[in-house]
Amino acid sequence: MPIVTPIKTLPKIKHVRAFTVRGGGADYHDQGEGHWIDDHIATPMSRYPEYRQSRQSFGINVLGTLVVEIEAEDGTIGFAVTTGGEPAAFIVEKHLARFLEGRSPTDYEKIWDQMYFSTQYYGRKGLVVNAISGVDLALWDLLGKLRQEPVYHMLGGAVRDELQFYATGARPDVAKELGFIGGKMPLHHGPAEGVEGLQKNIAELADMRAKCGPDFWLMWDCWMALDVDYATRLAIAAHELGLKWIEEAISPDDYWGYQQLKRNVPKGMLVTTGEHEATRWGFRMLLEMDCCDIIQPDVGWCGGVTELLKISALADAHGKMVVPHGSSVYSYHFVITRHNSPFAEFLMMHPGPTEVVPMFHPQLIGEPVPENGRLKASALDAPGFGVELNRDIAMHRPYSH
Numbered sequence: 001m002p003i004v005t006p007i008k009t010l011p012k013i014k015h016v017r018a019f020t021v022r023g024g025g026a027d028y029h030d031q032g033e034g035h036w037i038d039d040h041i042a043t044p045m046s047r048y049p050e051y052r053q054s055r056q057s058f059g060i061n062v063l064g065t066l067v068v069e070i071e072a073e074d075g076t077i078g079f080a081v082t083t084g085g086e087p088a089a090f091i092v093e094k095h096l097a098r099f100l101e102g103r104s105p106t107d108y109e110k111i112w113d114q115m116y117f118s119t120q121y122y123g124r125k126g127l128v129v130n131a132i133s134g135v136d137l138a139l140w141d142l143l144g145k146l147r148q149e150p151v152y153h154m155l156g157g158a159v160r161d162e163l164q165f166y167a168t169g170a171r172p173d174v175a176k177e178l179g180f181i182g183g184k185m186p187l188h189h190g191p192a193e194g195v196e197g198l199q200k201n202i203a204e205l206a207d208m209r210a211k212c213g214p215d216f217w218l219m220w221d222c223w224m225a226l227d228v229d230y231a232t233r234l235a236i237a238a239h240e241l242g243l244k245w246i247e248e249a250i251s252p253d254d255y256w257g258y259q260q261l262k263r264n265v266p267k268g269m270l271v272t273t274g275e276h277e278a279t280r281w282g283f284r285m286l287l288e289m290d291c292c293d294i295i296q297p298d299v300g301w302c303g304g305v306t307e308l309l310k311i312s313a314l315a316d317a318h319g320k321m322v323v324p325h326g327s328s329v330y331s332y333h334f335v336i337t338r339h340n341s342p343f344a345e346f347l348m349m350h351p352g353p354t355e356v357v358p359m360f361h362p363q364l365i366g367e368p369v370p371e372n373g374r375l376k377a378s379a380l381d382a383p384g385f386g387v388e389l390n391r392d393i394a395m396h397r398p399y400s401h
């Protein structure tokens with residue numbers, strides 16, 4: 001008679017709760033006055049002069065942060081934060097919770113499938129997939145806490161000893177001093193500001209190149225603001241200044257435009273995009289239409305870890321790098337486990353930015369930050385995503401079920 005060792009069964013999911021929080025954190029555009037992240041940055045709304053100076057003026061921070069809590073029958077709580085606020089809380093409480101409560105947290109594939117296909121008639125991308133992502137991340141956090149394992153162990157373990165980061169912010173010169181491998185700047189002027197605006201962009205890049213020296217990576221984040229013609233002219237003008245990549249230059253829906261831009265840019269310059277793309281199907285379009293050199297899904301917006309695993313494998317088959325959009329510990333636990341994710345993004349959330357502060361401050365207690373632009377894998381060695389929710393911040397539960 002074979003000896004049958006009983007398998008460990010985890011407690012079932014008892015409650016799913018959704019809260020909203022304002023002021024920084026996962027909705028990192030929700031910052032106070034004078035922050036670099038809201039200073040005349042080019043966007044698709046820059047064609048309207050009244051919305052050109054500030055992205056908050058057109059509502060970039062209108063949603064706020066969604067906090068998802070999943071409580072198991074033994075009282076263990078997994079949680080996650082993402083962008084979504086009150087409307088996302090409604091979707092979690094009134095629609096998604098039914099696919100988790102009473103289920104095992106190990107059923108994350110079936111749970112994801114039911115969350116996605118039950119909302120497909122009104123979701124597929126954007127806010128709904130942000131909500132699904134938040135639930136999925138909280139589920140992985142719960143799994144890690146129940147199994148007493150960091151998420152990256154459950155994803156296959158570290159393929160390197162440490163993470164290395166480039167920094168996103170208005171001061172690549174400071175990023176270089178802080179040990180980052182590169183600096184990604186927001187593009188300040190879009191097509192509506194004509195040739196004069198393009199020349200100002202180039203002058204800003206030239207200034208940073210002079211401050212950072214010839215080899216430091218310099219990139220532009222164009223936040224969907226441009227058209228193919230303007231992006232092509234900008235890339236050609238920036239080439240002699242060693243621009244490493246031009247990011248999210250045009251609308252995420254214009255796959256054909258990205259295909260053309262990738263053909264137009266000077267040899268050696270990379271085209272990147274993806275932070276506002278979602279699911280394996282959206283990234284399949286970017287990959288099969290050869291839209292870019294690096295895809296940049298945000299794990300809090302693309303469908304969560306369960307979906308990013310699929311997206312990353314698809315990219316790997318296409319020989320493409322996956323460098324997730326800055327999403328704090330949620331991307332660190334993923335990037336450390338993937339050969340085709342050789343570095344990560346660190347969003348500089350200090351107002352200057354002249355200091356390294358936790359990316360989702362003040363929402364996550366124990367959020368690790370890079371030192372000298374690096375983070376050891378061992379810094380992630382704590383159950384789940386290794387952070388706790390700061391319960392001193394004002395949280396609101398607008399809906400229940």
Ligand SMILES: C[C@H](O)[C@H](O)[C@@H](O)[C@@H](O)C(=O)O
Binds near residue numbers: 221326345
């Ligand atoms: C810096 C950019 O304008 C965005 O604010 C940034 O969040 C995003 O595009 C990024 O890649 O970090």
Ligand SMILES: [Mg+2]
Binds near residue numbers: 221222248275325
């Ligand atoms: Mg970006």
